[in-house]
Amino acid sequence: MTYLPVKGEPFTVSMGLRTLDFDKWIEIDEEYEVELAEKRELLTNRKSEVFAALPGGLAGSVEVLEKLIEFLPEHFPQKFSSPLIPDKSLHPLEAASLLVQEDLVIMSPQDEQWVLTAASVCFPSRWDLASKVGANMHGIHEPVPHYEDRIGSATDAMFTKFTSDRPVWRINWTVLDSPDLFQPAVTGHKARKHSGQTVEEFGDSTYFRTERQTLWKLPNSGDILFTIHTYRDSLNSLAKRYPEFRIQLGQTISTTSEETRAYKGWVPLWDDIIAWTKHAN
Numbered sequence: 001m002t003y004l005p006v007k008g009e010p011f012t013v014s015m016g017l018r019t020l021d022f023d024k025w026i027e028i029d030e031e032y033e034v035e036l037a038e039k040r041e042l043l044t045n046r047k048s049e050v051f052a053a054l055p056g057g058l059a060g061s062v063e064v065l066e067k068l069i070e071f072l073p074e075h076f077p078q079k080f081s082s083p084l085i086p087d088k089s090l091h092p093l094e095a096a097s098l099l100v101q102e103d104l105v106i107m108s109p110q111d112e113q114w115v116l117t118a119a120s121v122c123f124p125s126r127w128d129l130a131s132k133v134g135a136n137m138h139g140i141h142e143p144v145p146h147y148e149d150r151i152g153s154a155t156d157a158m159f160t161k162f163t164s165d166r167p168v169w170r171i172n173w174t175v176l177d178s179p180d181l182f183q184p185a186v187t188g189h190k191a192r193k194h195s196g197q198t199v200e201e202f203g204d205s206t207y208f209r210t211e212r213q214t215l216w217k218l219p220n221s222g223d224i225l226f227t228i229h230t231y232r233d234s235l236n237s238l239a240k241r242y243p244e245f246r247i248q249l250g251q252t253i254s255t256t257s258e259e260t261r262a263y264k265g266w267v268p269l270w271d272d273i274i275a276w277t278k279h280a281n
């Protein structure tokens with residue numbers, strides 16, 4: 001799937017929530033087998049980095065697994081047999097996460113805040129799950145410039161008013177110098193001022209990474225499920241398919257603040273990114 005949330009408009013940190021057609025809750029594409037194999041490998045060999053579950057997240061986890069068992073054979077009958085039998089030896093959220101490409105996060109209400117109580121996150125975009133477990137939305141988003149002043153209280157209010165019959169979705173995007181899906185915080189960007197690559201080489205080895213995120217208030221447990229489906233394409237392949245993308249990315253990215261550029265890890269790539277956006281298609 002390709003999402004191009006950059007249309008040349010000035011960059012702002014915004015909620016950007018849209019109503020989700022629930023038939024489109026989960027997306028499956030041709031990367032399914034490869035990504036599920038990567039998830040299985042990470043959940044076996046690096047579990048403490050990609051999975052966490054507090055007791056408070058169990059009811060939501062059980063519910064997510066139940067919902068997927070219902071949803072998947074109904075919406076993807078060629079892929080999933082009915083009844084779909086999950087691996088009962090696993091924590092329900094781990095079993096759930098091994099059915100879909102999405103990362104799954106359970107947020108539970110606690111002392112008037114929403115806190116992360118269970119998660120399977122195999123494809124983080126330069127952050128560490130362990131540091132977010134038990135944190136509320138403000139704590140989770142602490143490194144994000146402009147989150148607090150622009151959308152922090154609106155997001156809290158939205159979570160409080162959220163109802164099960166109106167799931168929503170949004171897109172986050174970034175530019176990264178690696179196609180890896182598993183990019184914990186330590187990955188970091190290679191320290192470089194200018195790569196020495198040609199613009200063409202840079203565009204082949206630099207990726208536009210999008211996260212399609214959905215939020216759904218689970219009807220029984222009352223927890224909120226947050227799903228993240230990560231996609232990435234090289235800059236050049238996008239420019240080939242969508243010729244306007246190059247200019248539009250340049251227009252939007254050049255309006256970001258210093259803080260946003262630092263947070264996104266763009267500083268070492270900056271000269272190359274700008275050169276790429278100005279290059280002829």
Ligand code: HEM
Nearest residue numbers: 013014015105107126127140141143144155172173174226
């Ligand atoms: C309406 C709901 C939400 C909004 C509007 C929102 C917004 C954002 C924004 C704007 C960013 C910065 C991303 C970027 O520019 O690259 C971000 C990052 C992030 N968000 Fe959210 N978010 C929401 C829900 C959640 C939830 C439920 C979680 C639970 C895990 C979450 C976890 C994160 C994490 C881990 C990061 C990266 C933080 C870091 O770099 O350490 N978000 N979010």
